[in-house]
Amino acid sequence: MKKAMLAKEGTLIVTVDIGMTNNHGYCSAADGRSSKTFKFENTRDGFDALWTMVLASKAAFKCDEVIVGYESTGPYVEPLIHYLKKKPVKIVQVNPMHTKKMKEINDNSPLKTDSKDPRVIADIIRVGHALSVVVPEGDVAYLRRLNNARERHVKERAALLNQLRQFVFLTFPEFTRVLKTIFSKTALYILKKYTTPDRIGRASQEELDEEMRRLSRNKFRTRDAAALINFAKNTVGIQEGLQGLVMDIQHVLIQLELLAGFIAAIESEMEITLRRIPYSRNLMSIKGFGIVTVAGLIGEICDFTKFTTQSQITKLAGLNLYEVSSGKRRGQLRISKRGRSLLRKVLYYAAMVRDGSEFMENYADQREQVIKEAA
Structure with missing residues (x-):
């Protein structure tokens, strides 16, 4: 992304204030001649109406080329970008902070309206403070979507793990005295199988010892299984409403398993795409x-x-x-x-x-x- 050149004579500047349902457009020439602000929808008919207005303004102002600019404010602009990418225009974007400052320079007022914003964006482009837009295509576009999906799932996983830690503290505060983190494979297995401190306290020490050894690759010893059972028998975890907390824990564990599968599938797709x-x-x-x-x-x-x-x-x-x-x-x-x-x-x-x-x-x-x- 690099700064776009100053709009020269013969250039039509088309700016759009992006919304989720409706957008507001504005056409102006480099010398200041302009149209009124107009509204169009985020639909095929709306985009076609915008393009009709662009062609009409280009002819009226006798312009040779078209620059379309917008304020970078999230995903709602993407359908419009892909529509305009097929048209003979140059697409640029402006920094929202520049828009905010330019508003006050123009009329010493922080007033924000749908009709004012596209005119402000046009002023920013006219003085050369716009950035060119690189639109991802093909496998690169697919990788960007995969990156965003993975990032969302990783954040979801972190939030779920934090919830799980809180629930386990309420039901069995001593759990982490033996298993230092509840995020390990061993800890998650025990929470899923035994569900409550009472069931851990009544578990066979030999069976629990074997499970902990196998899952941790012999990093736990017999004394660890014995300590966990002893803590479970004498836990200070709350008993009132315990079953509700157990349901929460089981629900979180199911979601974590699903997320692990989603993330693994995404990374597999990343690997396949990179080969291309x-x-x-x-x-x-x-x-x-x-x-x-x-x-x-x-x-x-x-x-x-x-x-x-x-x-x-x-x-x-x-x-x-x-x-x-x-x-x-x-x-x-x-x-x-x-x-x-x-x-x-x-x-x-x-x-x-x-x-x-x-x-x-x-x-x-x-x-x-x-x-x-x-x-």
Whole structure:
């Protein structure tokens, strides 16, 4: 994503304020001549009405080319982008923060209306503060969807694990005295099979010992099974309404199993799709780069050939540096975070685990500790 050139004479600037149901459009020439703001729906007829208005304005203002701009405000613009991609136009977007500031510059008012916003967007494009749009296609578009789906499921899993930890604390606070984390395979198996502290307390020590050894690959000992049974018999976990909490725990465990299957299926699709992208092999050859990392990079960056400098990709990820300094005070350097957050996350984790990274030793120590606790 790079800054678009200043709109020159003979260019029709078409701007759209995006909504979920209806959009508001506006057409203006580089010299200031313009149409009235008009409304159109997010339907085929609505998009066709927009295009009819564009052609009419292009002829009326005697323009040679068309720039269509919008404020980047979420997924509602995507159908329109794919519709316009087939038309002879250049598509650009503007930063919502620029729109907010330009409104107050224009009339010293923070007023926001559907008729005002497209005119403000046109002013931003006219002075050259718009960004070009890279629309993913084919396998790259599929990877972006897979990345977004995986990210959603991972967040859902984290939320469910936090719920599970709370429920287990209420029913059996001593559980983590033996199994340090309830997120391990061993802990999840016991919670699913025995459901309550009472059932764990009445379990056969030999059977529980064998199960814990098998699931943890002999990281647990006989004394651990005995300790868990003893804690269960004398737990201070609540008894009132216990069955309701048990139902919650079982429901969360079912959801976690489903999510594990979804995430595995997504990663399998990522691997299959990457095989169809020739240059993915080059990225996979980098130490520390796995399927999820490479799929994330390609899906978020899209077409690497659209970028001519490293700084353009840095800005796309929101990793460009800035500081706020005034007079003798020098501000601290920070990253802008005005970019694709998932790309930042992918690059961050890739830097954390790469061989030779200054974070590698610390990461390896923490990973080893987590594996021990998860056993």
